[in-house]
Amino acid sequence: MIRVQARTEQSRLMTFASPLLAIVLTLIFGSILFTALGKDPLQALHVLLIMPLSDAYNVSEMLVKMGPLLLCAVGLSLCYRANLWNIGAEGQLLAGALGGSAVALAFGDSESMWVLPVTLLGGIASGMAWSAIPTYLKLKFNSNLILTTIMLNYIALYLLIWAVHGPLRDPMGFGFPESALFSDAALLPVLSDSGRVHLGVVFAVLAALVAWFILSKSHLGFKIRVYGADEPAATYAGFNANGISWFVMLFAGALAGLAGVAEVAGPIGQLTPNVSPGYGYSAIIVAYLGRLHPAGAIVSAVFLAILYMGGDLAQIEMGIPIAVVGMFQGVLLFFLLACDFFIRYRLVSSRETVA
Amino acid sequence: MSETLKSQNSSPRLELLNITKQYPGCLANDQICMTLMPGEIHALLGENGAGKSTLVKTIYGVVAPDSGNIVWDGADVQIKSPAIARDLGIGMVFQHFSLFETLTVAQNIELCLSPSQLAEIGDLDARIRELSSRYGLNVDPTRYVHSLSIGERQRVEIMRCLVQSVKLLILDEPTSVLTPQEVAGLFDVLRQLSAEGCSILFISHKLHEVTEICDNATILRSGQLVADCVPKNETPATIAKLMVGDLAEQDAGYEKAHGEEVVFNAQKLTLAAKQPFGTSLKDVNFSLRKGEILGIAGVAGNGQEELMSIISGEDKRNLKDTLFLSGKDIGTLSAGARRKQGLAYVPEERLGRGAVPDMSLSENTLLTHSAGFVKAGLVNWNAVKQYAKSLINQYSVKCHGESAEAKSLSGGNLQKFIMGREIGQQPKVLICAHPTWGVDVGAALAIHQALLTLRDQGASILLISEDIDELFLLADRMAAVCNGHLSPVVRVEETSIDQIGQWMAGTFIETDTTSEAHA
Numbered sequence: 124m125i126r127v128q129a130r131t132e133q134s135r136l137m138t139f140a141s142p143l144l145a146i147v148l149t150l151i152f153g154s155i156l157f158t159a160l161g162k163d164p165l166q167a168l169h170v171l172l173i174m175p176l177s178d179a180y181n182v183s184e185m186l187v188k189m190g191p192l193l194l195c196a197v198g199l200s201l202c203y204r205a206n207l208w209n210i211g212a213e214g215q216l217l218a219g220a221l222g223g224s225a226v227a228l229a230f231g232d233s234e235s236m237w238v239l240p241v242t243l244l245g246g247i248a249s250g251m252a253w254s255a256i257p258t259y260l261k262l263k264f265n266s267n268l269i270l271t272t273i274m275l276n277y278i279a280l281y282l283l284i285w286a287v288h289g290p291l292r293d294p295m296g297f298g299f300p301e302s303a304l305f306s307d308a309a310l311l312p313v314l315s316d317s318g319r320v321h322l323g324v325v326f327a328v329l330a331a332l333v334a335w336f337i338l339s340k341s342h343l344g345f346k347i348r349v350y351g352a353d354e355p356a357a358t359y360a361g362f363n364a365n366g367i368s369w370f371v372m373l374f375a376g377a378l379a380g381l382a383g384v385a386e387v388a389g390p391i392g393q394l395t396p397n398v399s400p401g402y403g404y405s406a407i408i409v410a411y412l413g414r415l416h417p418a419g420a421i422v423s424a425v426f427l428a429i430l431y432m433g434g435d436l437a438q439i440e441m442g443i444p445i446a447v448v449g450m451f452q453g454v455l456l457f458f459l460l461a462c463d464f465f466i467r468y469r470l471v472s473s474r475e476t477v478a
Numbered sequence: 479m480s481e482t483l484k485s486q487n488s489s490p491r492l493e494l495l496n497i498t499k500q501y502p503g504c505l506a507n508d509q510i511c512m513t514l515m516p517g518e519i520h521a522l523l524g525e526n527g528a529g530k531s532t533l534v535k536t537i538y539g540v541v542a543p544d545s546g547n548i549v550w551d552g553a554d555v556q557i558k559s560p561a562i563a564r565d566l567g568i569g570m571v572f573q574h575f576s577l578f579e580t581l582t583v584a585q586n587i588e589l590c591l592s593p594s595q596l597a598e599i600g601d602l603d604a605r606i607r608e609l610s611s612r613y614g615l616n617v618d619p620t621r622y623v624h625s626l627s628i629g630e631r632q633r634v635e636i637m638r639c640l641v642q643s644v645k646l647l648i649l650d651e652p653t654s655v656l657t658p659q660e661v662a663g664l665f666d667v668l669r670q671l672s673a674e675g676c677s678i679l680f681i682s683h684k685l686h687e688v689t690e691i692c693d694n695a696t697i698l699r700s701g702q703l704v705a706d707c708v709p710k711n712e713t714p715a716t717i718a719k720l721m722v723g724d725l726a727e728q729d730a731g732y733e734k735a736h737g738e739e740v741v742f743n744a745q746k747l748t749l750a751a752k753q754p755f756g757t758s759l760k761d762v763n764f765s766l767r768k769g770e771i772l773g774i775a776g777v778a779g780n781g782q783e784e785l786m787s788i789i790s791g792e793d794k795r796n797l798k799d800t801l802f803l804s805g806k807d808i809g810t811l812s813a814g815a816r817r818k819q820g821l822a823y824v825p826e827e828r829l830g831r832g833a834v835p836d837m838s839l840s841e842n843t844l845l846t847h848s849a850g851f852v853k854a855g856l857v858n859w860n861a862v863k864q865y866a867k868s869l870i871n872q873y874s875v876k877c878h879g880e881s882a883e884a885k886s887l888s889g890g891n892l893q894k895f896i897m898g899r900e901i902g903q904q905p906k907v908l909i910c911a912h913p914t915w916g917v918d919v920g921a922a923l924a925i926h927q928a929l930l931t932l933r934d935q936g937a938s939i940l941l942i943s944e945d946i947d948e949l950f951l952l953a954d955r956m957a958a959v960c961n962g963h964l965s966p967v968v969r970v971e972e973t974s975i976d977q978i979g980q981w982m983a984g985t986f987i988e989t990d991t992t993s994e995a996h997a
Contacts, residue, residue, distance in 0.1 A: 133836070340859075342852045345844060353834040358792050359825055360845045361814030 128471045137466045142412050142423070145458035152454050162441055170440050171433035171451075181432060183318020187390050189428035191216065191382035191399070193327040195406030196413065196420040197334045198375025203415050204338065205371045206351040211257060211272030212379045213403025214279035215250040219380025220387045221283045221291075222249025224302055224394035227309035227387070228291060238308040243384055250380015251373045253279060258372040262365050276403070284396050291394055302394035311389045323385030327424075330378050334417040347371060379403060400431070401449075408456045427452070489552055491516045491677045492537070492646060497546035499532050506532040507543070508701045514646065519668060519678045521688040521709060523721055524698035525890075525918030530681050533698070534648050537679070538570045539563040564590070569639025570648040575631050577623045584619035587638050595642065602641075609640050613667050628777055629660040636667065647671065648679045653687055654915075657777055658946060658979035665691050684947070685714035697721055718919050732930055734954045734970060737767035741938045742821075742907045743802050749788055749795070757781040759788070762964040764957060766907060771929065771939040772967065773953025775946055775978050781962040782942050783826070786911055789940075790823045791816045803907060817846065820906035824896055824913060828889060832896045835885035839877065839895060840866040842884050847903055865902075873898040874924065890921030897925055901932050908932060909940045914948060926952060946975060960984035 153171070154164035175185045195212040202209040223246030230238045257271035284300070293303040311321040338344035350357040350367045357364060386398050409427050413419030434448030492514040499507040506529045514520050524530050535541040537548070539557035548555050550566055557563050563570075577586050584603055588596065599605050606619040615633045623631060632652060639647055649668075653661045668678055668691060682688055688695060689709040697705045697720045705720045743765035751758045759781050766772050776782055787793040789801060791813030801809040808816050817823075825832045833842045840859070843866040844851060851862050866880035873894040877887050884892060893913065900908060910929065914922035929952060933939055943949050949956060950970060957967040958981035965981040980986075 340857060341855050342844075342848060342857050343855060345841070345857060349834055349837070349841075349845060352836055353830055355827070355831040356834045356845060358813070359790075359823070359831050361791060361812055361817055363812065363814070 125470050125472050127468050130467055130469055133466050134469070137462075138414060141462040141466060142414070142459060144462045145412075145455060146426070148458040148462075149451060149455045152458075153451060156447075156450075157443070160443070162443060167437060167441060167443060170437045172429060174436050174440075175429045175432035178317075179315065180317040181436075183315050183320040185425070185428045185432045186320040186324045187318070188402075188431045189424045190321075190323040190327045190389075191386060191402040192406050192409050192427055193420055193424035194323075194330055194378045194382035194385075195375075195403050196409035196424055197327070197331045197417050198371075198378040199406055199410040200413065200415045200417055200420055201334055201338070201347065201371045202375050203410060204351045205347045205367055206354065207261075207368060207371060208269045209254070209257075209272050209372060209375055210269055210407065211254060211275050211403070212375065212382075212406050213399060213401065214272065214276035215253045215376045215379035216383035216386075216399055216403045217276075217279040217283050218253035219246035219250035219383030220394060220398045221279070221286055221383075222246050222252075222380070223384025224291060224305075224387050225286075227305045228302055228394075230306065230309060232306050234306070234308045236308070238306065239311070239388070242305075242309050242388055243381065246384020246388075247377045247380045250378070250383060251376040253380070254372045254376025258368060262368060283394070283398070287394055287396055293393075300396055304393045305388060309388055310392060311385060319390040321385070321389040323382070323389050326381060326385065328421065330381075331417040331421050334374075338417065343367075343370065405431075405452055408452055408459075411456065411459055488515075490514060490549075491518075491551060493547075493549040494533075494537070495547040495549065497533065497536055497543045497548070499529075499536065499541060499543050501532075505701045507536070508703075509546070510698070510703050512696050512703075514677045514679065516645075516677055517672050517675045518694060519672050519680060519692045521692035521695035522679060522681045522698070523685075523688065523695055523717065525721055525920070528698040528721075529701040530698055531650070534570065534650065534679065534681065537563070537646075538568060538648060564642055567643065567645035568648065569642060569644035569646070571632065571635040571639065571650065571652060573650040573654070575635055577631055577634060579624035580622070582620055582622050583617055583626075583634050583637075586623060586634065587619075587641055590638060591641070599641065605641060606637060609637060613640070613670055614663070615667065628655045628779060629657070629663075632656070632664070633667075640671075644676060646677045646679065648681075650681045652680070653682060653684060654944060655778055657982045658975055659983060660777075661687070684945075685717050686947075688717065689714060721919060732926075732951065735769055735771075735933060736954055736969070737769040737938070739768040740765045741768050741804060742766040742940075744789070745800055745802070747785075747788070747797070747800050749784065749793075749797070751784065752793065757784055757962045759784055760962045762962075764964060764967055766938040766940055768938055769933055769936045770954040771933050771941050771952050773949035773956040773970070774940065774942045774959055774964070775949050775956060776942075776944070776959035776982055778944055780959045780982075782911070782959060784962070785959070786823070786825070786909055786942060789909060790821065790825075817903075820904075822846070822900040822903050822905035822908045824893075824900050824908065824910045826911040826915065828892045828896055829885055833884040833892060836883055838866075838881045838883060839870065839875075839887075840880045842866075842895070843869065843880075843899055845899075847899055849903070869895060869898040869902060873928065888918075890917040893917050894921055894924055894928075897928050901928060905937055907938050907940065909942070911942045912944060913941070914945065915943075922948075946978060949978075950975065958982045958986075960987065963987050 150168060153168065157164040157167040175181050195216060199209060199212055223242050226245030227242040253275060257268055257275060260266040260271050261268045287300040287302060291302045293301055311323055314320050314322065338348065346362045346367055349360065350362060350364060382402065383398065387394050391398065405427055409420055409423045412423035430448055430451055434445055437443040437447065438445050490513045494510060494512040496509045496511060497507050498509055510533055522530050522533065532541055536543050539559045539562050548557060555566065584606060587606065588602060603619040606617060610617045615637055617633050617637050623634065626634065652664060656664060672678055680692055689712065692709045695707050695709045696703060699721065709717065744762055747759055747762040749759040757780060762785065791811060797809035799807060803819050803821060808819060829835050834845065840863045844857065844862050851858050863880050870877060870880060875895045876891045897913065913925050917925065929939060941949065941953055953970050955967050956970050956973060956978060958965045958978050960982055961984060965986040
C-alpha cells in the first residue's frame with residue numbers, strides 16, 4: 124500500500140522539479156484535450172509552444188507579452204514573499220495605463236524629450252496610488268487584502284472604460300471608445316526591425332534583477348523574507364511591519380503601473396478598453412511558477428508569454444478557441460500547486476517503513 | 479497500603495515488549511521493554527528527544543509502533559486509537575491541555591464519553607462532584623473552563639480520566655505548570671489513586687519530584703532504554719547522570735551578586751490586557767540593578783507574557799514615564815530602537831519567534847544582530863556566516879553548520895544558539911523567558927553558565943521562569959507575579975520556596991495592597 128509521509132526537511136529537488144513536472148502534466152492534459160477536440164495533439168502543441176519562437180517577428184511579439192507579465196510578477200513575488208496576498212496587479216496595471224494615458228494626452232503634440240519620462244512616471248504613480256488604497260485599508264482597518272485588491276481590479280477596469288467613453292475619448296474618433304493616438308514623443312522606442320518589442324521589456328528584466336538584488340543582498344530584503352516566513356519573529360526582532368508592507372505593495376504597484384503605461388505607450392499607442400488580456404492575473408501564475416524568485420519569474424514569464432502567443436497562433440492556424448489559453452493557465456496552476464505538495468510530503472509504500 | 483495491593487496482584491497491568499518506532503531520520507524507540515504493576519507509580523525519564531513522548535503516545539494509541547507487543551492485563555492488545563485506549567482503561571493528561579474554553583467542565587468531560595458510558599454514569603454532575611470530594615480535586619462541574627486556573631484545568635483533565643474508571647493514568651510533565659502547593663496537592667491525588675490500584679506513568683524533568691513520589695523509574699536516552707531504577711535509592715544527581723550519560727559537571731550553588739546602580743526600572747506599570755483571556759498588569763514596580771539576575775516566579779498566564787512584551791516593545795502601545803533604561807524613558811520606542819539602546823530578549827518560543835524555522839542559522843543571527851553586518855542597507859553575508867560559525871563553536875551548538883535550518887536543531891541546541899546571539903550583542907539588560915523550558919540537562923547547564931557569565935560581566939538579567947528551583951539557583955533577587963500583580967522583590971538568601979510559593983498564589987495582594995516594591 125502506498126501512503127503519504129511528511130518529509131523531515133523540504134525537498135530542494137522538488138522545489139525546482141515541481142514546476143517542470145507541472146508543465147509536463149499540463150502538456151499531457153492538453154494533448155488529451157486537443158484529441159477530444161478532434162485536432163492533432165502534436166501539431167497543436169507545436170503551434171502552441173514552438174511556433175512562437177520560430178521567427179524573429181514571433182519572438183518579438185512574444186517578448187511584448189512577456190514584459191507586462193514579468194513586471195507584474197516581480198512585484199507580486201515580493202508581496203507574496205512578505206505574506207501579503209496582493210491579487211491586484213491587474214487593477215494596478217490598468218490604473219497605470221489610465222494615469223499614463225492622461226499624462227501623455229495632456230502633452231498633446233509636444234515634442235519635448237520630457238514627454239516620455241513624465242508619461243512613464245505618471246503611470247508608475249497611478250499604479251502606486253492604486254496599490255496604496257488596499258495597503259492603507261489593511262494596515263488601518265485590518266481589511267482582507269485579497270478581497271480589496273480584487274474589488275479594486277474591477278473599479279480600475281470600469282474607471283478606464285468610463286475614461287475612454289468620456290474625458291479621454293478622442294474627439295475626432297467617430298465616437299469609438301478610444302483615446303487619440305499618442306504623439307511620437309510619448310511612445311517607447313521599438314527595439315527590433317520586425318515586431319513591436321519595445322523598451323518596456325528591458326525595464327522588466329531590470330526590475331527582476333533589482334528585486335533579486337533587494338531580496339538576497341539588502342537588509343530590507345531580509346526583513347521582507349522574515350516578515351513573510353514568520354511574523355512573530357519579525358515582531359520580536361523589532362522590524363517595522365508597516366514599513367515592509369508599504370514597501371512591497373508600493374513596489375508591486377509601481378511595477379504593475381509601469382507595465383500598464385508601457386502597454387499604452389508601447390504596442391498599443393493609445394488608450395483602449397482592451398489594454399490587458401489579464402496580464403495581472405496571469406502574473407500570479409508566473410510568480411508561483413518562478414518559485415517567487417525574481418530570476419525564476421524571468422523564465423516563467425517567457426513560458427507564459429509563449430502560451431499567450433501560441434494561443435493566438437493556434438486560433439489562426441488551427442481554429443482552436445482562444446479560451447484554451449486561459450484553461451491551459453488554470454490547469455498549469457492547478458498542477459503546480461498539486462506538485463508542490465511533494466515538496467513537503469512524499470509517497471512511501473508501507474512495507475518500506477516497517478523494514 | 480499500596481504495597482499490600484501490589485503484592486496481592488502479582489500480574490502486571492501493562493507490559494511493553496520490544497517496542498520500536500522509527501521516524502524519518504530518527505529511531506525514536508529502540509526495543510523498549512517496560513512493566514507496570516497495578517498501583518505502581520512509574521517514572522519515565524529522559525532528555526528531550528529521548529523518546530518518552532513517542533512511548534506514551536504508543537501506549538495511548540496515538541502512535542502505531544513499527545514492531546513490538548503491548549500486553550494489557552495479561553492479553554496481547556493492539557491499541558489503534560485513543561478511543562481503544564480509553565476503553566481499556568488508559569487515561570492520559572497531556573502537557574498541553576485539550577479543553578474547550580467556552581464550555582463548562584461537565585460539557586468538556588461529556589464530550590469524550592460514549593453514549594453507553596454516559597448512560598452508565600447517569601447524572602454526570604453528581605458523579606463529578608462525588609469524585610471531586612473523594613480525591614480532593616475541588617472541581618465544580620458547572621464552571622466554564624476559561625475561568626479556571628492552569629492547576630484547576632489540569633484537575634479537570636484528571637477528572638476526565640477518573641470518570642471513565644481509569645486503570646492506568648499517564649501524565650506528561652504534569653508539574654511544570656503548577657505552584658509548589660499545587661504540586662503537593664497533585665501528589666496527594668496520585669498517591670490516593672495508586673493506593674486504590676490505579677497505575678500511574680509519570681513523565682517529568684524534575685528529578686526531586688521523581689525521587690519523592692515514584693516507585694520505579696525507566697530511563698531513556700536517544701531512543702534506548704538505559705536503566706531501570708528505584709528512585710528512592712538514588713539521588714537526583716545519580717539519576718541525572720543516567721539520563722545524560724557521562725556529564726561530570728552538575729549545576730551546583732552559584733555565588734550571589736548584588737549590584738547597586740539601577741539600570742532598568744518599571745514604575746507604576748499598569749496595562750489592560752490585549753486579548754480577552756489575557757492578564758492585565760496592575761501597578762507593577764521594580765528595578766533591575768547592574769550585574770544582577772532578578773528572577774520572577776509565577777504560574778504561566780499570570781502576566782509574564784504581557785510584562786515581557788511591553789518591556790521588549792513587541793506590544794506597541796506607548797507608555798510614558800513608566801519604563802526607563804539607564805534613566806532614559808524607552809516606553810515610546812519601537813522594539814528595534816530598544817534593542818539599539820541595549821535591551822536584548824530571549825523569548826519563550828524559540829522556534830517561530832526567537833528563530834525563523836525555515837531560515838539558516840546565519841540568517842537567524844542577522845534576525846536580531848545586525849550591528850556591524852549592514853552597511854548602506856546591504857548585508858555582508860560572509861561576515862554574518864563567520865560570526866554565526868563562531869557562535870556555534872562558542873556555545874557548542876550541535877548542528878550541521880551555519881547553513882542548517884533552525885528547525886533542524888533540537889530545542890536545547892537552538893536555545894543555546896539564541897542565547898549566544900542575544901548575549902553576543904553585549905546587552906545592558908537581557909530579558910530571558912523560561913530559558914531551559916523543555917531543554918535537556920546538559921544544555922540547561924550550559925545556558926545557566928552563560929547567564930551567570932553575562933551577569934558577572936556587568937549586565938542585568940530579568941529572568942522569568944516557572945521553574946522555581948532554577949530561579950533559586952540563578953537569581954540574586956526574586957519576586958513573583960500573580961494575576962498581573964508583582965510581589966515585593968527580595969534577596970534570594972532572605973526568602974524560601976515556601977514564601978515564593980505563597981506569593982505565586984497571590985497572598986501578597988491582600989497584605990500588601992500598595993504592592994510597592996522594596997527596591
